[in-house]
Amino acid sequence: MKRLFLLALTLIFLGFSAEAAKIILKPGQSIQAAVDRATPGDTLFFSPGNYQASAVTIRKPLSLIGENYPVMDGEGKGNIFLVAAENVLIRGLKFINTGKSNMDDSAAIKFFDSKNCVIENNILEETFFGLHFSNSSHLTIRNNKIKASASREFEVGNGIHLWKCKDNLIEKNEVSGHRDGIYLEFVTNSLAKENLIHGNMRYGLHFMFAHDNTYLKNTFRRNGAGVAVMYTKNVTMQENRFEENWGSSAYGILLKDISDSKVIGNVFQKNTVGIYMEGSSRIDFKDNNFKENGWALKLMASCDQNLFEANNFTRNTFDISTNGNTVLNELKENYWDKYEGYDLNRDKIGDVPYRPINLYSVIVEKIPASVMLWRSFMVTLLDKMEKILPTMTPNEMIDHSPKMRPYDFG
Amino acid sequence: MFKLLKYALYDILKSRFAIIYTVFLALVAISIYQVSDDLSKVSLSLMNIMILFIPLISAVFATTHFYNNLEFIELMLAQPVKRIHVISSQLLAVIIMLSLSLILGFGLPMILWGADSSLLTLLAVGVILSTVFTGFAFWASVLSRDKAKAIGLSLALWIYFSLVYDGLVLYIIYSFADYPLEKTTLALVMLNPVDLGRILMLMQLDISALMGYTGAFFQQFFSSGSGVSVAIGSLALWILIPTISTARVFNKRDF
Numbered sequence: 281m282k283r284l285f286l287l288a289l290t291l292i293f294l295g296f297s298a299e300a301a302k303i304i305l306k307p308g309q310s311i312q313a314a315v316d317r318a319t320p321g322d323t324l325f326f327s328p329g330n331y332q333a334s335a336v337t338i339r340k341p342l343s344l345i346g347e348n349y350p351v352m353d354g355e356g357k358g359n360i361f362l363v364a365a366e367n368v369l370i371r372g373l374k375f376i377n378t379g380k381s382n383m384d385d386s387a388a389i390k391f392f393d394s395k396n397c398v399i400e401n402n403i404l405e406e407t408f409f410g411l412h413f414s415n416s417s418h419l420t421i422r423n424n425k426i427k428a429s430a431s432r433e434f435e436v437g438n439g440i441h442l443w444k445c446k447d448n449l450i451e452k453n454e455v456s457g458h459r460d461g462i463y464l465e466f467v468t469n470s471l472a473k474e475n476l477i478h479g480n481m482r483y484g485l486h487f488m489f490a491h492d493n494t495y496l497k498n499t500f501r502r503n504g505a506g507v508a509v510m511y512t513k514n515v516t517m518q519e520n521r522f523e524e525n526w527g528s529s530a531y532g533i534l535l536k537d538i539s540d541s542k543v544i545g546n547v548f549q550k551n552t553v554g555i556y557m558e559g560s561s562r563i564d565f566k567d568n569n570f571k572e573n574g575w576a577l578k579l580m581a582s583c584d585q586n587l588f589e590a591n592n593f594t595r596n597t598f599d600i601s602t603n604g605n606t607v608l609n610e611l612k613e614n615y616w617d618k619y620e621g622y623d624l625n626r627d628k629i630g631d632v633p634y635r636p637i638n639l640y641s642v643i644v645e646k647i648p649a650s651v652m653l654w655r656s657f658m659v660t661l662l663d664k665m666e667k668i669l670p671t672m673t674p675n676e677m678i679d680h681s682p683k684m685r686p687y688d689f690g
Numbered sequence: 691m692f693k694l695l696k697y698a699l700y701d702i703l704k705s706r707f708a709i710i711y712t713v714f715l716a717l718v719a720i721s722i723y724q725v726s727d728d729l730s731k732v733s734l735s736l737m738n739i740m741i742l743f744i745p746l747i748s749a750v751f752a753t754t755h756f757y758n759n760l761e762f763i764e765l766m767l768a769q770p771v772k773r774i775h776v777i778s779s780q781l782l783a784v785i786i787m788l789s790l791s792l793i794l795g796f797g798l799p800m801i802l803w804g805a806d807s808s809l810l811t812l813l814a815v816g817v818i819l820s821t822v823f824t825g826f827a828f829w830a831s832v833l834s835r836d837k838a839k840a841i842g843l844s845l846a847l848w849i850y851f852s853l854v855y856d857g858l859v860l861y862i863i864y865s866f867a868d869y870p871l872e873k874t875t876l877a878l879v880m881l882n883p884v885d886l887g888r889i890l891m892l893m894q895l896d897i898s899a900l901m902g903y904t905g906a907f908f909q910q911f912f913s914s915g916s917g918v919s920v921a922i923g924s925l926a927l928w929i930l931i932p933t934i935s936t937a938r939v940f941n942k943r944d945f
Contacts, residue, residue: 526897526898526901527901527902528901528902528903530901550897550898551898552898552899552901552902553902572730572898573898573899574896574898574899574900574901574902575899575902595728595730595731597895597896597898597899598899617731643864646867647863647864647867647871648872648902648903649863649871649872649874649875650860650863650864650875651899651900651902651903652875652876652879652885652889653856653859653860653863653875653885654892654896654899655737655738655741655888655891655892655895655896656741656856656884656885656888657741657742657852657853657856658853658856658857658860659856659860660738
């Protein structure tokens with residue numbers, strides 16, 4: 281019985297391998313011809329070397345696998361691969377030199393109406409757009425290194441660009457030197473995890489109308505304007521790092537019209553502004569670490585029902601600034617290193633409430649040049665006076681239960 | 691000159707003030723190190739104290755020291771030595787003593803508990819401020835014959851540079867808020883040694899906020915070495931101006 285079963289298994293296996301042929305390509309051969317000859321389910325192996333590839337169109341389920349990163353050279357003309365199929369696997373290839381045009385959004389690989397595709401372990405260099413997806417679903421984008429070196433923003437497209445896609449996994453990619461690192465528009469139910477996005481011209485992560493997505497353990501470092509996300513609900517951002525986004529309009533995250541979301545356990549370090557938010561509501565900010573930022577939070581008066589609970593604010597130049605007197609948000613049990621209160625009943629919560637907005641941050645908000653006088657004796661005096669008799673700072677921006685000791689987030 | 695300096699220095703380093711000042715600075719630094727849990731907080735607290743008190747102490751001590759040594763100075767003037775050597779040996783002795791106290795007082799705790807670049811900048815700024823305000827104090831001393839008047843003048847200079855000046859700048863910024871003020875503020879800051887020292891510290895402690903400035907000029911100023919070198923250059927000017935004018939007045943003064 282057992283032998284029979286094994287025999288059957290072998291037969292099935294043989295049957296499959298007969299059907300899914302392995303085609304080996306050598307440099308100089310036409311990729312398009314090989315793709316056209318292949319039957320659905322075939323695997324194309326690329327031997328190491330240089331291939332000329334321009335607008336190679338794939339319309340059937342195929343696996344394209346490279347050994348030692350064979351180079352697909354687009355020679356500066358348009359797209360390199362175009363895919364409109366299901367179950368396509370692209371692994372271990374190196375794509376260089378796409379066209380540079382905003383007219384057709386030239387990309388290394390462009391997917392239309394595709395499903396269940398896997399793009400992994402590829403290297404992309406000097407591409408206009410890196411990976412470009414539209415109207416697709418169930419994509420896995422993993423372990424790709426995408427790097428461009430344009431000097432100006434309009435000379436380059438986005439690293440990973442998804443438009444109208446759903447149920448995707450974007451994991452462990454590294455994107456640098458592009459316009460936006462990851463750009464998502466109308467993308468839902470997706471997970472972006474452990475990506476390293478750094479040194480892009482505009483935003484590290486940029487999404488709009490991208491509901492129900494999760495961003496986990498990503499690092500966004502030194503992007504031109506940090507991370508900007510807009511018009512979206514149900515976003516979860518957890519354990520990401522937002523670092524060293526410096527500039528007059530650079531933010532760790534800019535949240536515009538985001539609602540019903542969670543921002544948990546993230547680190548905001550050395551940004552000019554940690555979080556800038558406007559028109560956002562019902563967001564929970566918990567267990568975040570705000571360190572060494574110019575402004576940890578810029579909370580505009582148009583935000584409501586947001587909760588800031590159990591965050592650490594350490595070594596920020598200014599903790600919070602705002603633009604009006606209305607405060608419809610709640611601050612509680614945060615640790616503020618500038619807190620000077622006492623704790624008589626030893627419950628580790630300060631007995632005096634903490635006001636995170638100081639007078640000078642209000643002045644700097646109005647007149648940026650006055651930041652030059654920060655930490656002068658005059659300004660320190662003004663701030664102390666305001667602490668005793670608040671007149672200019674919004675009264676309700678207050679943490680009634682400031683922690684005495686910082687949280688240990690590990 | 692060297693001999694004069696040696697005696698002046700020997701005299702001043704033995705004084706009770708030198709020891710008390712060093713111990714005071716060390717105590718301040720040790721207590722701050724004990725309370726704060728990280729280095730940048732230490733440099734922040736030390737900076738707040740330093741910016742305010744180092745100029746004050748330098749100014750008052752230098753003035754009193756000049757008048758206490760007036761008889762010695764007059765005696766020396768009767769000897770065949772150059773006037774410039776007499777005054778510069780006194781000036782240098784005070785500067786060296788104040789700087790040594792600061793370096794020992796703040797430096798020893800730093801060696802014990804560690805230091806970072808901001809703390810080293812702090813030491814440098816402290817030494818520079820001591821020098822500048824000693825220069826001011828000597829200038830005030832050689833200008834007037836009355837000790838009280840001289841102390842008054844150095845105190846006035848201290849109040850002006852640490853408090854009044856910033857108030858004025860703030861007032862100007864506030865009144866002309868509608869105009870692009872970036873370069874003006876920067877220029878105004880250059881006209882005050884205390885502010886210059888403070889800006890050098892800001893570049894260490896609050897660089898993220900400073901980078902929030904609009905305009906490429908500022909990005910460049912703060913992110914490249916040019917900001918630091920311009921600030922140090924102007925501080926050097928601030929050291930030269932009072933010392934040179936002291937020497938000029940002293941050379942012509944009739945004792």
